[in-house]
Amino acid sequence: MDQNLQKWFEIGLAFHGHRCPAMPLGLRCGLKAMEVLGVERSQDKELYVIAETGEGHAAGCFLDGIMVATGCTYGKSNVKKKYWNKMAFTLVDNSTDRAVRVSLKPGFFAKMLESPFVQKRKEGVPPQDVDPELLKPLLDNVLNLDLSQALDISEIFTYHWDKPKGCFDTVACAECGELVFENAARLKNGKPVCQGCFEK
Ligand SMILES: [Zn+2]
Ligand SMILES: [Zn+2]
Structure with missing residues (x-):
């Protein structure tokens, strides 16, 4: 695992609260989308994320990884959730209006949902109580995954985000x-x- 990923993985764990495969997958996808656009992490609102995830579904933790990697956060309001309950997101570079959409390949995601971690979750085990021995190979797999086998990455397209004006009064x-x-x-x-x- 490269040092950059290691660093964000640790920050991601501290922020997210538990170990699971979806958060680091989001990290890797966020970093990949940034690499495709050739952009740095968002300090303010340089980047914008439109997540197609929602609520009340497995693997929603994905978005926390995307937020940690890209610096697009709920507090800065440069992340939006579409509540489509899909494992995909668009990253926009607001300085150039260039965007890329990243989605999980259906076969890859379907396989992920068969993992023993998801099985435990289905049985009602909270993520933090899943046996670390069971989780370790799953985390290693995500952190070392060949992304070309797991992701569909769009061509770069034009997207303009109308940034809301900041109010100070x-x-x-x-x-x-x-x-x-x-x-x-x-x-x-x-x-x-x-x-x-x-x-x-
Ligand atoms: Zn999680
Ligand atoms: Zn009042």
Whole structure:
């Protein structure tokens, strides 16, 4: 395993919270997509990820690996989930509007879902309680995988992301007194309120 991958794997584990095959797979896919576009990790919003994963399905941990590798994070709002429950994502380089879509080859992913790890998960075992001896070969496999056997990588195409403009000005909510950024303040009886108070 190269040092770069080793470094992100360790950061990924600390961030993600447990060992599983999908997070490191996301790491490797994120790094691969960056290599294809020839871009560095996103410090701010230089990159944008559109993930086709969703919620309530196996292997959603994939997206945490993609976020760690690319620096596209929920907090910076440069990652979007489409909730299509598919193992694919698009990485966009916002400085050039060049994008690439990476997806798992169906045969590869179907095989991954037959792994003893997924079997344990189906039986209701939390990921952190899966026997490390059972996990080790699966992790080694992902970390050393020949990606050409596992991924479909699109041609580079044009994609423009309309970056939302950052708001720096706040207003005090007329009901709870808390500060709300102006771009989300609502009007209630002619006074600015936060969304929480608006919905009360
Ligand atoms: Zn996981
Ligand atoms: Zn309020």
